[in-house]
Amino acid sequence: MPGVSPLQDSLGVVTLSVLVAGQRVAASADLVSVTVHRAANSVPGARLVFSDGDMPERKFPISDADDFKPGAVLTVKAGYGQQEETLFEGIVVRHGVRIMGANDARLVVDCRDAAVKMTVGRRNANYIDKTDSDIMTTLIEAHALEADVEATTVTHRELAQHFCSDWDFLLARAEAQGLLVIATDGVLAVKSPSADGEAALAVTYGIDLISFEGDVDARHQYG
Template sequence: MNSRSNFDTLAPEFALKINGAALPLAAAADLIGINVLDDVNTMGMFTFSLTCMDTAQMQVKWIDDDLFREGNPVEIEMGYRDNRRVLFSGEITGLEPSFPENGPPTLTVRGYDRRHRMMREHKTRSYINLKDSDIASQLAGAAGLKPQIDDTQVVLPYVLQHGQTDLEFLLSRARRIDHEVVVDGHSLIYRPRKISESATLTLRREIELLQFRPRMTTMGQVQELVVRGWNAKDKKEFVARAAVGDEPSLMSGKKSGAASVQPIFGASGSTVVRVPVQSQQEADQMAKQRFSEMALGYIKADGVCIGEPLMRAGVVVKIEGLGARFSGLYYVTATEQSFSIAKGYRTRFAVRRNAT
């Protein structure tokens, strides 16, 4: 069997910092496990659990400790003796003690990345003559985050945020143009989905890749997607089309799901989407986004690999050893990084692909 990697996978490590300082040795000795969840469609989250019984004094501990107060900043690293990376930076938002009938009490500390600050208030307000990137910059600044924003180019005469939190609104705007909303520490990143990027890492079956379950379906795959909108002010219809060949990348495959449908089942026609749009440029942008999103539904999969700190939501991973159809590049939509004293370091993930 080939070597798994050029670093020591037999020596998993973690580092947990609270308020900028390493977890005290007494707390580290009581640690049961750490989980970090990362998802392109929602906030990142962490939990870590400790036993919280002082057997010498026969009383609970840690629950009232200032170390685990809400709002305290948390940074989590996972990896190996010579390959450890920061996986999470956020803040404590809650405590969940458990007092079972049989067994010692435990304390679970939960928190989210700093996008949680954008989920506090439902708002209704309007934006005039701004690009989506301008709106993202404004919302990042209001949440105390540093904006790292890719220019979206299309100026929008009027955009309404109606009864939504800032994060709900920003995610809905991002989905319209195939963008991601990512937080890295204190920075909010607003960028196009990176399915055309080269692979961040490679997973080989029965080496790094421990489990993998892909599901391919042609249901929902169409050759063309049409966006129709109406400008009430100018009384003008906007029509935009995206079709086979408009995929931003085939992700090392030869034929997209949409392209596979016609020779098998005949002409699949088109899907018409009616949405509010304010310009032809915006309609064109949305048609390509909707078609790209539909195409990424061709193959969905979930799997487990050895703990891998480079495996993050929003990256592209190469998977080998699954035959010609299912080997290739996959876009990672979610990960769960877990470290426990009993089981070591594992990474669970969900991925998508638009071609075989």
């Protein structure tokens, strides 16, 4: 079947919920914006901006609460007519207060997918008689993440990880096998890119396309 338009099942009022540890937080009503970023070979992230700050009381009610403290598990859901789906789930990694002109105070909460745990610290390890898929699965599961790794065939007699984060070593071994790393809400899929099959999404200029930017760049073309 052809790709699905983003406008499909888009009837009804847009709803959005923010949950911490599975519970909807009251601060959802003060949410100004949500930005979610996902890309291959990168750790997904989300930034939430809330209207916060009580100038007469000199307090920041949302910031002072425990909801968005670093380490909290946060989920963003959105949809139409109360039919919400998860857009992002991850860990709060940064909590910041901003006061701008006209006493406009904001709470900025930065989150990362649970895979961010793989980026912390540099490690040394030796892998004996292991395939790359074995090594990548070991790296992922060491951080209590779910691994979905495509099997590889070459067995390394010895492979060293030297002063390298588990995330960087994972990307290096995936690249060596021509694989992509896709992190989705605590699940890491390491798969071959494929252009086969039907498109999952269909976007039409003038109907459901909001913005687009395309370039042909010949600066590094030699022939």
